[in-house]
Amino acid sequence: MDILFKILIDPFLQMGSAPDLLVQTIWEGFVTGVLYALIALGFVLIFKASGVFNFAQGIMVVFAGLTLVGLYEMGLPAPIALIVTLLVMYVLAVTIERVVLRPLVNQPDIILFMATFGITYFLIGLGEFIFGGNPKQMISEQLYLPKGSLEFKMLGGFVQLQKIDIAAAVIAMIMIIALALFFQYTRIGRALRAVADSHKAALSVGISLNQIWVIVWFAAGIVALVTGIMWGARSDVSFGLQVIALKALPVLILGGFTSVPGAIIGGLIIGIGEKLGEFYWGPLVGGGIESWLAYCIALFFLLFRPQGLFGDKIIERI
Amino acid sequence: MKMRKTTLGLATAVIAGTLMMGVETAKADDSIFVPLFTYRTGPFAGSGIPIADGMHDYLTMLNERDGGIGGVKIAIDECETGYDTKKGLECYDAVKPKNPVIINPWSTGITLPLIPKASVDKIPVLSMAYGLSASARGDIFPWVFNPPDTYWDGLGMILRYIGSQEGGLEKIKGKKIGYIYFDGGFGKEPIPLFEQLAKDFGFELKLYPVPPGEMQNQSSQWLAVRRDRPDYMVMYGWGAMNTTAVKEAAKVSYPMDKFISIWWPGEDDVRGTEGAKGFKTLNWHGIGTDYQALKDIQKFVVDKGLSKAPKDKVGELLYNRGVYNSLLIAEGIATAQKLTGKKVVDGADVRRGLESLNIDEARLKAIGLAGFTGTLQLTCNNHNGHRPSFVQQWDGAKWVKISDLIEPMPDKVKPALDAAAQDYAEKNAGWPKRTEACDKPS
Numbered sequence: 095m096d097i098l099f100k101i102l103i104d105p106f107l108q109m110g111s112a113p114d115l116l117v118q119t120i121w122e123g124f125v126t127g128v129l130y131a132l133i134a135l136g137f138v139l140i141f142k143a144s145g146v147f148n149f150a151q152g153i154m155v156v157f158a159g160l161t162l163v164g165l166y167e168m169g170l171p172a173p174i175a176l177i178v179t180l181l182v183m184y185v186l187a188v189t190i191e192r193v194v195l196r197p198l199v200n201q202p203d204i205i206l207f208m209a210t211f212g213i214t215y216f217l218i219g220l221g222e223f224i225f226g227g228n229p230k231q232m233i234s235e236q237l238y239l240p241k242g243s244l245e246f247k248m249l250g251g252f253v254q255l256q257k258i259d260i261a262a263a264v265i266a267m268i269m270i271i272a273l274a275l276f277f278q279y280t281r282i283g284r285a286l287r288a289v290a291d292s293h294k295a296a297l298s299v300g301i302s303l304n305q306i307w308v309i310v311w312f313a314a315g316i317v318a319l320v321t322g323i324m325w326g327a328r329s330d331v332s333f334g335l336q337v338i339a340l341k342a343l344p345v346l347i348l349g350g351f352t353s354v355p356g357a358i359i360g361g362l363i364i365g366i367g368e369k370l371g372e373f374y375w376g377p378l379v380g381g382g383i384e385s386w387l388a389y390c391i392a393l394f395f396l397l398f399r400p401q402g403l404f405g406d407k408i409i410e411r412i
Numbered sequence: 413m414k415m416r417k418t419t420l421g422l423a424t425a426v427i428a429g430t431l432m433m434g435v436e437t438a439k440a441d442d443s444i445f446v447p448l449f450t451y452r453t454g455p456f457a458g459s460g461i462p463i464a465d466g467m468h469d470y471l472t473m474l475n476e477r478d479g480g481i482g483g484v485k486i487a488i489d490e491c492e493t494g495y496d497t498k499k500g501l502e503c504y505d506a507v508k509p510k511n512p513v514i515i516n517p518w519s520t521g522i523t524l525p526l527i528p529k530a531s532v533d534k535i536p537v538l539s540m541a542y543g544l545s546a547s548a549r550g551d552i553f554p555w556v557f558n559p560p561d562t563y564w565d566g567l568g569m570i571l572r573y574i575g576s577q578e579g580g581l582e583k584i585k586g587k588k589i590g591y592i593y594f595d596g597g598f599g600k601e602p603i604p605l606f607e608q609l610a611k612d613f614g615f616e617l618k619l620y621p622v623p624p625g626e627m628q629n630q631s632s633q634w635l636a637v638r639r640d641r642p643d644y645m646v647m648y649g650w651g652a653m654n655t656t657a658v659k660e661a662a663k664v665s666y667p668m669d670k671f672i673s674i675w676w677p678g679e680d681d682v683r684g685t686e687g688a689k690g691f692k693t694l695n696w697h698g699i700g701t702d703y704q705a706l707k708d709i710q711k712f713v714v715d716k717g718l719s720k721a722p723k724d725k726v727g728e729l730l731y732n733r734g735v736y737n738s739l740l741i742a743e744g745i746a747t748a749q750k751l752t753g754k755k756v757v758d759g760a761d762v763r764r765g766l767e768s769l770n771i772d773e774a775r776l777k778a779i780g781l782a783g784f785t786g787t788l789q790l791t792c793n794n795h796n797g798h799r800p801s802f803v804q805q806w807d808g809a810k811w812v813k814i815s816d817l818i819e820p821m822p823d824k825v826k827p828a829l830d831a832a833a834q835d836y837a838e839k840n841a842g843w844p845k846r847t848e849a850c851d852k853p854s
Contacts, residue, residue: 115639122631218453227457229652231684241686243663256663329628329659334455334652337625372632373639382595382621384632 105374114251119373120366125259127365128266132321134342134349134357135270136314139277141351142290143310144195146206150213152339154315157217158183159322159331163233164225172236183315191307199303200293218333229332232323234258239327262324269320273313274354282309290352344392350402359403360392367391443480443487444756446471446741447507449500449518452720455627456495456651458680459730463518464490465721466734467741469713470705474742476712481742482749484756495651497521504529513748513762514538514741520598523556530555531844536763538744540737541566541675545601546832548796550767553833554848557766559740560788560799561820563648564829566674566694567602568821571609573672573803574644576815585614590642592633592649592657595621599648605828612824618642627653634660647673654681662687675801678730682806689808696801697736697785699811701727704780706735729811736785743771743779751851767792768851786817792850798822 109116133151140148161182165175194209234241240257277283288296289306297303325335341364349360368391372384401407448467451460471486480486489510491503500522504515515530515537517523523543530537537556539547545562547553561569574589575581591606593599599621610617618640620633630653637645645666649657654677661671668690675694682688701707706727713719714726725731748757748765757765769790776782788797800817837843 112639115635118638119632119635122635126629126631222453222457226461227453228461228680229458229655254664325628329652329656332455332458332628332652333453334628337455338629340625341629369632369635373635376632377636380621381619381633381636382623382626384629385623385625 100378101375108374112251113249114253115373117249117253119369121253121255121259123366123369124362125263125365126369127362128263129321129325129361130341130345130365131270131358131361132266132317132324133339134345134361135273135354136317136321137342137346138351138354138357139273139310139314139317141346142277143286143306144206145203145290146210147346147351148314149207149210150217151314151318151342152336153214153217153221154183154186154318155322155325155339156331156333156335157186157221157322158315158319159232159326159335160221160225160230162319162323163230163326163331166233166236167230172233175233176237179319180316183319184312187308187311187315190311191304195307196304214336218336221333227333229330229334230326231330232326234327237323239323258324258327262328265320265324269317270354270358273317276313277354282306286310341388344388346402347389347392348395348402350404353402353404356402356404363395364388364391442756443485444745445487445489445507445510445512446514446745447503447510447512447516448488448490449493449503449516449522450490451493451495451518453492454494454496455624458655459651459676459678460495460518462678462680462721462725462728462730463734463737465719465725466731466736467516467738468734469709469719469721469726469731470735470738471742472713472718473705473709476716476718477708481745482755484749486742486745493517493519493522495519495521497525501525508533508535511758513745513757513759514766516540516737516741517543520544520601521596524597527553527556528840533759534763535759536744536766538737538740538766540740542598544836545605546829546836548794548798548829549833550791550793550795551846552837552843553795554767554792554846555763557740557744557790557795559769559790559795559797560696560786561801562796562798562825562829563598563601563674564605564825565796565798565820566801567605567609567646568825569694569801569818570646570672570674571613572818572821573815576818581613586616587643588616588618588640590618590620590637590640590645592620592622592630592637592645592647594627594648594650594653595623598650602648604832605825608828609821609824622649622653622657627651628656630656630660631663634664634666637661637666638664643670645671647671648676649673650676655685658682658685658688658691661691668692669805672803675733676730678733679728679811683809688806691806692803692814693811694801695729695804695811695813696799697732698783699727699729699732703782703784705739705784706732706780708780709735732784739771739779739781740766740769740788743769743775763848764851766790767795798825 136151137148162175162179165178166172198206240261242257244255246253277286285301286306288301345360345364349356368384368387371387376383450464452464471488475485493500493503500517512535515535517526520542523539526537539558541561543558545564547556547558548562575584578584606617622630647657671691673693677693682691714723744762744766747768748761751764752761771788786799798820800819802813802817803815804811805814
């Protein structure tokens, strides 16, 4: 009886007794969720274009962040370092298309998936070779990112919003909306959707598969850079970030692998859900449940919608 | 034609490789092989790199300055573990055939599965201030050494320090102490003692585990800290966890002077972090290069381009921690040479050497480390030393020593340690009784 009280009643009593903490927890979950959504978006873009789960998206976040800070440490001014990093991500996209993807056209998806493992380990090695394995401080100030916090007295307590978190949420939202509009309403976006439906059909109407792949990998690189900057500013740029990037997996399971709105809604559900779960229910089992709770939330949704919230229902003839 | 060329090339490579191996084996015969398990890659590289550099450079300095130890060169070989237990065990299997005289796992997770192997393979394990606390009992774990302190000693010293801040240990009764920790072997290690001490001293213990995958995503834990408002926070963190914890603590406005860590955070974990000023950690050795041995490292290793460390990193906290680790290796080998009369010692000899380790003030002076650290004596029964440490505080630019030496809590720790060691031996059926003779009375 006591355990039922602790699971079903007590967390809600806690929420009622300290509503400021509830708001703070939801805010923290929201910021985390937006960043998860951003990472998930990188996966979705590539999955839509090639049907491949890009395992390298996590290391792309680290690589982009490391390149930016590394170039700054080498003496480039921050804005120039930012532009050069974008160029590096473009060169990376072209290289991946030429060296990895083009030779694998029409190969089974699993081959392309395994190739992204190869890209991961290559980027880990390259990043460590050029920039070393040491974590680096993000150059937030030089990029004019705000610091400090805003405190709002409310609900009998206070809610504290870090300015960097607000900036992260705003930039991520702008990024998500811009990418969604780009792929929804531009010629390239329509071409991408055509490629997603069928490589062969897209080729037959004159769409260049190679060009589309470069564009989506570059877009995923930009997303990785923004994620690297924002998450790097919240902690630091280290190879540990690639593990966090895998948190996008439950987001994708939940939102669907092919849906941009799914990545956003999925990110927010996972972000807010795991924070609420860890904060109110975590202590019942000794805490530290965040790492697996996200998967439980995703699996729960899968019971009712196996294709994810916004994913396409795939019916295959067997 | 092409095929023939390829075959010829391969054959040449195989012959050259075989010859090279021969040269290496010949060299190994008149050298002492010391593998260093390191992690210069992955999420823990921030802590791993300076330690690896310090360990490597001290041994290299001995090779360059003195021609090795007792006239025998040390063959140093790094194996990258990435702080991953599986890779650590692969490293162990890779180095074992080369007759290493000691293993430095540099991870509690890697140390634990190596403990039963040590006595079978006759290779001593040195887990310097980490690993299984109970392995301090030399009569039960004759092949494992964890000086100069166990994690349980560290906890005892932190509690003593908290007591001193409150006006006496009895004053911590009724206080709330939070423990934020890496949710793996290392962070879980002191929990049984922490729970026992909470009962003994009457304080409330709050646990905040940080899963390995969430090291850079700690907002939930620190929100819980804001909710629970502990009077003090204790941290056992590693790698990227330390930086994020300090940032998150500052974010929830936790008073930094009440946030005390075990001895692992280095300068890079706090430098440039807004709000880190006031953060405290334990330590037992000097920082900087104002010691003869460190100057020799600069002269014989760094200036000659034999170090992987940038010049400005030499002498930083974790670099010097690596130096301390290699000091123990070198002294273990030197003592073994003295005990056995052999120049080229093996693992069994070094085990005896470590067990007879006597690093007194005179010895510290002789090896160019006077004032660097306290003395250390190990015995057959005491493989740890349980030495005092001090508290240092980050002043925004550097670590500043702010306390005298603090003794561990032997009255509390020893019974718990004894019980844990007995428990380990009982739970591992067939745990061997010690048969190794003692070189000096305990």
